[in-house]
Amino acid sequence: MLDTIIAGLKLKNPLILASGILDEVGSTMSEIAVQAGALVTKSVGKEAREGYGNPAVVPLEHGILNAVGLANPGIENYAEEIKEAKKGGAPVIGSVFSSDFEGFGYLAGKMEEYGADAVELNLSCPHVKGYGMEMGSRPEDVKRSVESAVSSVKIPVFAKFTPNTHNISSLAMAAYESNASGVVAINTLKGMAINADAGMPVLANKVGGYSGPAIKPIGLRLVYEIATMFKIEKVKIPIIGVGGITTGTDAIEYMMAGASAVQVGSAFYYRGKDTMELIAGEIENFLKESGYSSVREVIGVALS
């Protein structure tokens, strides 16, 4: 009832662990893999990065703020984590980021070599200067990044977008035209927290990325916008929805907006260890109560 296929990857349910969440270490990921349809690794770059100092993650009243700063051990040190992560049995999608277009090809190649089942290009990390944001907000850049990766690997390539843009449809079109196997929306929104008593920003990096329940209406809208455009243009690649999904209903809403699968991140703060299992159970209940026989039936039903 929950199983589905995304760009050839077989998922036992449509729930994918979002990049940057509990994926520092392969062993943690393989634990989650038991409950999830697939896993995305943290975004890995050419060199190791310590990222920003603490506070790097702060829970706010309605969401989570983070400026982890693409902390990662560097692609050369990542083979083992992929191997470990795969032990859980779910497909592993290697996320990569780069400050130059060719970097995406190189990093994607490495991920394939390590055994990743697909690659996700993080075109959108908002809080590292020169990377992310600037890179991913112009269709030309999306095109060159995706082309670099697609020409380097045989496994599917997904492009993940920033929501800090006014033209997500053109980004999605650019990814499609460059032969991406799917698109992922959304990454975090640029945000910040200021503490009035201390009179200063809370995050060490001052500005960070905003995720969690608060951003769901924004992610839903962006997925809906891409899906509407794909429908009109008869584009058939899948959309993976992400942003604030905390319950089974949230996941269903994203799928009704046009997502073929969803990613879950900040929800692990609100619902703990068994987040994936809880959400999967809720999806199943919803489907049964509403008379659907497969989760695939809900995809795009809210599109006009």
Place this chain on the structure above:
Amino acid sequence: MLDTIIAGLKLKNPLILASGILDEVGSTMSEIAVQAGALVTKSVGKEAREGYGNPAVVPLEHGILNAVGLANPGIENYAEEIKEAKKGGAPVIGSVFSSDFEGFGYLAGKMEEYGADAVELNLSCPHVKGYGMEMGSRPEDVKRSVESAVSSVKIPVFAKFTPNTHNISSLAMAAYESNASGVVAINTLKGMAINADAGMPVLANKVGGYSGPAIKPIGLRLVYEIATMFKIEKVKIPIIGVGGITTGTDAIEYMMAGASAVQVGSAFYYRGKDTMELIAGEIENFLKESGYSSVREVIGVALS
């Protein structure tokens, strides 16, 4: 302790009623004027608009979604509301929107004629096609809109921006260079709600604008970004912060991020009739407890 001056307007406190909130009718506004530093009218255009059908406003778990669709009685029918609104004693800022640049000049002129103390250009309404979004997301357009208004009136002109952009600093710079007396950030974020049981979007217009507590971190960041740029470029015009301000602490945070005053909108849902008075009281308490002698002292303290 709370009084301040923005572009020559004397405010008894830094709290301004945001555009589109409880400003359908002058009499409602004059009630609020008793508690507020100033009022912004709803955005008025050349012709009357019924706006979108219901549901036009939906409270969500973490914020408010609206697609009122710039419903307004048309500038020709608005003289009386301004007159009525002014009875409350606070400065009244007339908000206008237009689909062409010259329209801003015409509408601003009318507002001045009706007795408005300043004009706010709504360059950012996200949910009316051809208006708002497209108009306000390019610096050139901001420039032409502001120039049109500034050349038509003697009263101060404020430019209000969309957050659905990746270049708010360039928009703010364009407004400054066109002699705007101040900038206002932010309008609502594009968002949507889908009801899973019904399998369809909730808003009659499907997509709407997202406001309220959920968007505070996003608004804070954009104000902080503009303020940082203004500081570096030695630009002296005030920033008016808006987005999710519900408590006195929220207002202080915006001012620490660089706002000289703030606007309050969705908070009226959470805190009711006396929202302005409650927030003003909380600001005063904060100032006393933290040893500030005027609210003006907190402006920009969180800037580095």
Place this chain on the structure above:
Amino acid sequence: MRSPEPFRTVKITQVVEENSLVKTIRFQDDVDVEPGQFYMVWVPGVDEMPMSASYIGKEKGITVHRIGEGTEALHNMKVGDIIGIRGPYGRPYSLEGKKVLMVAGGTAVASLAPLAEKAVDKGMDVVFALGARDRGKLVFQKRLENTVELHIATDDGSEGYHGFVTELSREFMKKGNFDMIYACGPEIMLYNFFKTTQEMGVRVQFSLERYMKCGIGLCGSCAIGPYLVCRDGPVFTEKEIEKMPEFGRYMRDAAGRKTGLK
């Protein structure tokens, strides 16, 4: 701080045809509702409208007069269908005194019926004047007959008093002393009745209607005088009604322009 009351969907459990123009729709909703409060009711894909709660027990109800597209869509709904609701919103009636008069014109009885039941539960003495154009348009006659001292008025005299329910009420008011008059109905009726109650110097609580978009005190479309019907009403006292220059004169449409009363 007010806690968020998000939008929710409910399944229709019962549909009762009250007459050719009026249906009552029942559904489970596990919240406390006071007489006079209203829901914003969403018919998916069609419209959202304010509707008074006509039943306030565990199985809530709304009683819908078919008048346009939205109410027509509600009339077409069947048991098992889904509607969206939010609320309850608004300030309810407040029960005061020992002997009270309730005056309902047409479907407006929706908000007064649960009030009458509550008053009786509290041991109050309730005189209820129920009016309609003709006997076929009377709503909740049976429901009220067994609860309160019920008097009927029809414009055409097809049942009970021949004439307006407000005239009938005036007779009662001459005879007995009421601690409070509760009334709901078309604004023209309320406007005329208000002159009477003011002349006689009695206290009143009237439930008013204005065009609503948000229902939550944000958009201002339901403004009347210095008040918002959704937040400060829909129930208002005579002191408040006195401050409403537009009462009985005009409403505003979706664009905020003044229009006549319906």
Place this chain on the structure above:
Amino acid sequence: MRSPEPFRTVKITQVVEENSLVKTIRFQDDVDVEPGQFYMVWVPGVDEMPMSASYIGKEKGITVHRIGEGTEALHNMKVGDIIGIRGPYGRPYSLEGKKVLMVAGGTAVASLAPLAEKAVDKGMDVVFALGARDRGKLVFQKRLENTVELHIATDDGSEGYHGFVTELSREFMKKGNFDMIYACGPEIMLYNFFKTTQEMGVRVQFSLERYMKCGIGLCGSCAIGPYLVCRDGPVFTEKEIEKMPEFGRYMRDAAGRKTGLK
């Protein structure tokens, strides 16, 4: 669903110098904290660090060993200064059995002192072995003396038993039967002690440390074996510790690279 626990600031009410390297900082925080849980503590503009709650009454406390920039900044704070806190986070110690042994190496006594007090309140029999490099480094000696059967061990023999606190503890374990061993200290000490407790087949609860960024189970930086120290720990049982290949071997730095233990 877990309710959000947002970031808050508190004023420092007391600063106590425990020794040249350790200070206790007290503040009011009106939440329930269990022994073994920790706060994420923000020094504005400097750093945020996990710190065990060393006092869990109304006036909470943390006991800070100065080791780098962040802890140094905490040492420089005065009464009236502001720190940010969030939490408490983590799974606390669970008190089981009648007779228990608590083993603390250095400042790690921070998390065990409130546990000892709670155990005594519950009428349990507590033997407490407190170790440090030398007598000047002992923390909470007075606090514990009056509460539990306290035994001291110093590496240099300047007070109490001359040697490691774990050796001293081994002696007690040979003599008496303990229902549970609670321990906290440098990982090398815990690693060696774990061999002892496993050989002797006793049940344990050890509090572990890993590099933390979020403290709330999101970032994964505190992963150890299949667990997260911030969410599943910091207190772990012998069954759990057995599943941690890296225990006593390596940690990870802020980039996620493996590094030696401190």
